Amino acid sequence: AQTVTQSQPEMSVQEAETVTLSCTYDTSESDYYLFWYKQPPSRQMILVIRQEAYKQQNATENRFSVNFQKAAKSFSLKISDSQLGDAAMYFCAYRSFNTGNQFYFGTGTSLTVIP
Amino acid sequence: KAGVTQTPRYLIKTRGQQVTLSCSPISGHRSVSWYQQTPGQGLQFLFEYFSETQRNKGNFPGRFSGRQFSNSRSEMNVSTLELGDSALYLCASTTGGQDEQYFGPGTRLTVT
Numbered sequence: 001a002q003t004v005t006q007s008q009p010e011m012s013v014q015e016a017e018t019v020t021l022s023c024t025y026d027t028s029e030s031d032y033y034l035f036w037y038k039q040p041p042s043r044q045m046i047l048v049i050r051q052e053a054y055k056q057q058n059a060t061e062n063r064f065s066v067n068f069q070k071a072a073k074s075f076s077l078k079i080s081d082s083q084l085g086d087a088a089m090y091f092c093a094y095r096s097f098n099t100g101n102q103f104y105f106g107t108g109t110s111l112t113v114i115p
Numbered sequence: 116k117a118g119v120t121q122t123p124r125y126l127i128k129t130r131g132q133q134v135t136l137s138c139s140p141i142s143g144h145r146s147v148s149w150y151q152q153t154p155g156q157g158l159q160f161l162f163e164y165f166s167e168t169q170r171n172k173g174n175f176p177g178r179f180s181g182r183q184f185s186n187s188r189s190e191m192n193v194s195t196l197e198l199g200d201s202a203l204y205l206c207a208s209t210t211g212g213q214d215e216q217y218f219g220p221g222t223r224l225t226v227t
Contacts, residue, residue, distance in 0.1 A: 043221050044218065044219075045205065047216075050215055091157070102148075102173075107156070
């Protein structure tokens with residue numbers, strides 16, 4: 001089974017600074033999807049960014065970008081110009097290309113933004 | 116479009132009881148997945164339903180079951196509740212194709 005590892009249970013960043021959250025995964029598949037989800041204190045999980053494994057170009061969504069290293073099975077999230085509203089739990093997730101909608105989630109990184 | 120809705124939002128049950136949670140997906144979404152979220156374990160996949168059929172299943176005991184109706188609404192049932200079942204239960208929906216999941220707000224279950 002696929003596993004997703006987030007080795008940083010907690011991170012903090014100064015407002016307006018940049019922070020990188022780490023994620024590694026284990027799979028024998030060549031085609032898959034990777035996601036970063038954000039869960040603010042209100043508890044509603046929302047999608048931050050998604051990456052298809054067959055795409056070499058790193059995904060970018062406004063202040064959020066990823067560093068996808070397929071060979072290393074690494075998928076880190078960079079948040080630039082951090083804002084107070086970025087404070088949340090961030091989950092890295094893996095989804096197989098072939099096995100329906102079974103997502104595998106990491107244990108999350110709690111991000112604190114310091115004013 | 117309305118988002119994914121879950122009812123009830125909060126539940127308190129006693130050990131040994133059973134509980135049913137409900138999830139209404141986004142209109143047009145045919146796949147509903149359920150997750151158990153606990154502080155130590157993160158999100159654990161329970162099962163996925165697509166067009167009224169269970170398509171994927173996680174490693175949970177048989178006390179956890181689910182079903183999906185023809186309108187794609189899904190229910191999850193937990194029988195013989197244990198203290199360890201206390202968690203936030205999230206459901207998520209997709210069209211069933213290669214897209215991301217959209218999550219509901221969750222049901223907070225407390226077992227005493």
